[in-house]
Amino acid sequence: MTTPAYSPAFAEFRYWGAIFAKSWRPVLVNSVVNPVLFLAGIGLGLGGLVDDRSPLDGGLSYAAFFAPGLLAAAAMQTAVVEGGQAVFNAVRTRRSYRVAAYTPLQPHDILHGHLLFIAVRILLSSAVFVAVMYAFAIPASPGAALAVPVAVLLGVTCAAPTAAWAITVQQPSVIGNFSRFVVMPLYLFSATFFPVEVMPGWLQPLVYLSPLWHGARLCRDLSVGTVNPLDAGVDLALLALTALAGYLAARRSYRRHLHS
Amino acid sequence: MTSAHREPLLVEGSGLGKTYPAGPGGAAVPAVRGLDLELRRGEALGLLGTNGAGKSTTMRMLAAVSPPTHGTLRVFGLDPLHDGPRIRARLGVVPQDDMLDQELTVRENLVVYGRYFGLPKRVLRERAERLIEFAALEAKADAPVTALSGGMRRRLTIARALVNEPEILLLDEPTTGLDPQARQLLWDRLIRLKNDGVALIVTTHYMDEAEQLCDRVLIMERGALVAGGSPRELIGAHVLPEVLELRFTGTEHAAGCAAVKELIAEGAPWRLEVLPDRLLVAAADGQDAQRRIEARVLPRASLVRRATLEDVFLALTGRALVE
Secondary structure (H helix, E strand, O other), X not given: OOOXXXXXXXXXXXXXXXXXXXXXXXXXXXXXXXXXXXXXXXXXXXXXXXXXXXXXXXXXXXXXXXXXXXXXXXXXXXXXXXXXXXXXXXXXXXXXXXXXXXXXXXXXXXXXXXXXXXXXHHHHHHHHHHHHHHHOOOOOOHHHHHHHHHHXXXXXXXHHHHXXXXXXXXXXXXXXXXXXXXXXXXXHHOOOOOOHHHOOOOOHHHHHHOHHHHHHHHHHHHHXXXXXXXXXXXXXXXXXXXXHHHHHHHHXXXXXXXXX | OOHHHHOOEEEEEEEEXXXXXXXXXXXXXXXXXXXXXXXXXXXXXXXXXOOOXXXXXXXXXXXXXXXXXXXXXXXXXXXXXXXXXXXXXXXEEEOOOOOOOOOOEHHHHHHHHHHOOOOOHHHHHHHHHHHHHHOOOHHHOOOEHHHOOXXXXXXXXXXXXXXXXXXXXXXEOOOOOOOHHHHHHHHXXXXXXXXXXXXXEEEEOOHHHHHHHOOEEEEEEOOEEEEEEOHHHHHHHHOOOEEEEEEOOOOHHHHHHXXXXXXXXXXXXXXXXXXXXXXXXXXXXXXXXXXXXXXXXXXXXXXXXXXXXXXXXXXXXXXXXXX
């Protein structure tokens, strides 16, 4: 054989890149334009109202509170759509995973390539978002740029376990219900739009379990410039451990479903 | 010994079996059991069987995407369990459904797929060109897949499976749903590949396809092999060489049937198959049978033909519809 050395996972990454290149316009709207509109509409519009009537602790403007939370929430959103719907389609409708499984790629190469693609997508849209935050002069700290890698980590943390599960799903409606009943509550109640302290006491421990809450807190601390090393360590460790567990589960589930 | 036996052995399976784990509430049923098979360079092997016979499972095992649970399998002398990527690098797979990327053009489908094999850009560009020509898709090279007819999609799927210049091409029901012209064109391309030394493994429901393309066929039923050999050998071994087909008008059908049965009872060396619309009388000499039957009862139409693989298949797997 004269096939030169190549990375099978990178081939899968390039596959998703080729598909993305055909349909980047609506994707750009979903993952960049919409969050930016949200930022302008809610952060600045609603923020004006909040700042006048019941200012946040420490004199933090609502926009400064909301923007990093939205950055994290958008990363999660992209991750669960790619890890959920796209993975489901890749097995059941578009079936590109099935096609790739007939080539030298191993199931874990397919997983690696797709996760890499998801990570790069989140990296790019988060970078644009943070640039917009700077344009609005929202971040108080130059460390805000470090929120980008945190958003990427959060994305992988959400995408890996979602993919591990989505590859086993047989009915498209199940994916829809997952968005409605799991992702939406996480999106709304992970202290992205308001501080966790304003929520009922019994709900607060649940919020601390949400990866989005940890991602949002770290992004916010970096953006505001109030990083507490202990909190940051807890956030990073929790995100990394969840990502690792999700990744291991996905490896197993990809092998079982693609080479059965 | 035919010349094919001197060619190197590409696939060797013995006692091959696959049992999927039991689903909720069901027992584990073997999808394939005790299958022995061999494939040599340039040979075309057909897998025939009703739905659920185990053809697709066999294909998946040969394609190194489904580890066998029983027996041994060597593809290119390698073990699919440990050398899957090396085996798959030398295989081409044409799945039953096209699984093309709808939003990509014909050329892009070939290029994107070729990357999975680590082919450099320059090689890929040249091969895509050659394969577009092979698949007779020059006029559609830059059209999206959605603009292709069923036959064109099949040809593109085959072209895509050839991008790594495979030594074995696995085709799962390659011409199902195609019109006669599209099938002819596809067969022509497959015969060209075979002549170039590519080994083919084809599953099909069409017996004429198996007779056209395959040097040897394996007939499977409920996961097991029931017969194997060249189409000619199978016809010689399992059915009489000629078939007399008799059609009667409505009520005459039963009378015709009785007349043939009577002749068989009197010692005529035939086998009778009763179909709803006609009688099939297998015989060594079809014209003799025709004369003797028509002396007793006159059919609306009758014709003598050579026995085909279809007669073998029906004799071995029964006429009952298997769903």
